[in-house]
Amino acid sequence: MRRLAGAAVVVAVAALALPAGALAHATLERESPSFRERVETAPRSVRLNFSESVDPVALSVRVYTARGRVVSGRPRLLDAGRIVQTPLRKLDRGAYTVRWQVLASDGHVTSGVYTFGVHVAAPPPTAAFGASGPTRTEDIVRWAYFLSLALLLGGLAFRLIVLRGPLPARVERRSLLVSGIGAFATIQVGILAFILRAEDALQLPFGRLLYGDLAPIANGTRFGTAFIAMTLGYALVTAFVFLGWLTDRAAFFWTALVLGLGFASGLSLSGHSAVDAGASWKSQLADWVHLSAAMLWIGGLVQLGAVVWPLAPELRRRAFLGFSRLATVLIGALLLAGIYLSVLRLPQVSDLWKTGYGHVLLVKLALVALALAWGAAHRFLAAPRVSAGSGRLRRSLVGESLVGMAVLLAAAVLVDSQPPVQPPREPPRAVSR
């Protein structure tokens, strides 16, 4: 036994002491022009400094104009392969995209993208030339994100506002399970959404995307900043939901709900309401109110249909009437904010049927109208029957929930669509006397 231990020590020391073949993947340490830099003098070349030497085989550095014209020459290696210098043609005023790919000595290819501007501001990497913009997959992922938030925030709000106080164990368990699934899914889907956006910016197959440099997207775009804040935020929210379940203290659930609603603003602060023409703190606030109201409404419907109705017949009346009151407020806020945002984003009414954004909005409005009509039927026709102690409503509640989820899908497509271009403002006319 001692000999074996001694031999193991000798082998370990020898392994640490003896040199081995060099295999690594190269990471970009510095670039010139630098990431999203606005330069006043057109550069003559692009220099990329890597952590390790790179191989001339499969070396590629291309610089594109905003319209896709290649303005770079053949790259060459300097400083024992650590620096890649690519000559440029004379650059005009405009934004440029640099797409690079290098092969390190272990055979792993690393790639990246960044932008710079000559006399103009450079766009974020997600809007670089070659990025195709949001895909159908991203629309579905965005929809899943909205659904996750609805399960999480709507579930918590339902528990805290509609069904206050102690509940039967089976109801408590399922209610928190639904919220917990929402919390878990929010984090996973958020990560997936970020990776998909990075994939679009980098334009790499998945195998090479694993070694793609995500820092420019994470640190240099609103989407990336929102991803960082929301991932951290919803990890904290998940912790608070767990602590609330563990200790049976409502204070943790309230904290989770408030934080969760707060961090949902990341979507509003990184979307159309923050960056498009006409964006202001009012549009961002309206967007957040619109989104939050929708989450709470749809999440509450799920709690009603999936938790209360099947498990606690004795709570149906209280839950239904309580949720009806809450939903009235939520619908009011949702409609007001939605109308404001629609007026802001559609310069003309005809944009509704003349533009792609308008078409999607029309579909969403139709679904919203259906959901509102269904909700109104519950509120004014079903409520008296529930008050009287009767009413088979589970299927109807599930139906309204499904329509609500369809609204979220339309919303996800809208978020990834480009609103109609705002007409330029006319300059003030001088008054002739």
Next chain:
Amino acid sequence: MQPPAEHVHWLFATGFLILGLLLLAEAIVGTEVWRRRAWRAYLFPGTLFLMGVLMWPVMTFFTSSTIHLLAHGAWAEVMMAAGAAELALVRGKLHSPLWRAMVALAFLVSGTALLIHEQNPWLYQRSSFLHHALGWLLVATAIVPLARVFRPRSVSLGSAFALVFVVIAVMLYSDRDVAPIFGHLAPTAGAPHR
């Protein structure tokens, strides 16, 4: 400004050392004595859960590659899940001893993540050696928390479980890209950059 990677590794090494010492103390005095003070039962799972929460900033800020992001995210999630399961067992919210297998699962997932995201071979540089060693250690020693599910009172298993955390801590403390002894093992590993 981001701290150097090794500082973050040392921070988590301290966390693992604390976990190991807590478990060692419990193994030495016995669970009954350890839990005479009810709050002591929460120390190990609470620390593990907190470390999982603290891993999330590492995941979001160290985005040098997709695979790093995913590996750190996996560690954050499994540490939170394992800590949560143990906390719930202590609190009485969960009753089945099978929930203790969450720690074994955390070991397996963590070890696999380490092995997958380290693309250099063992002898490229010190951190590569440690990634491989740590990865295989976690995969192999996942049997220890699994065995504890069926033998919760075993002193040997309890001590072994504690020592695994201490060894993890020592390995993480040893991580340094540039070191006077056994830093870069191959000259082509590149010049020291810190």
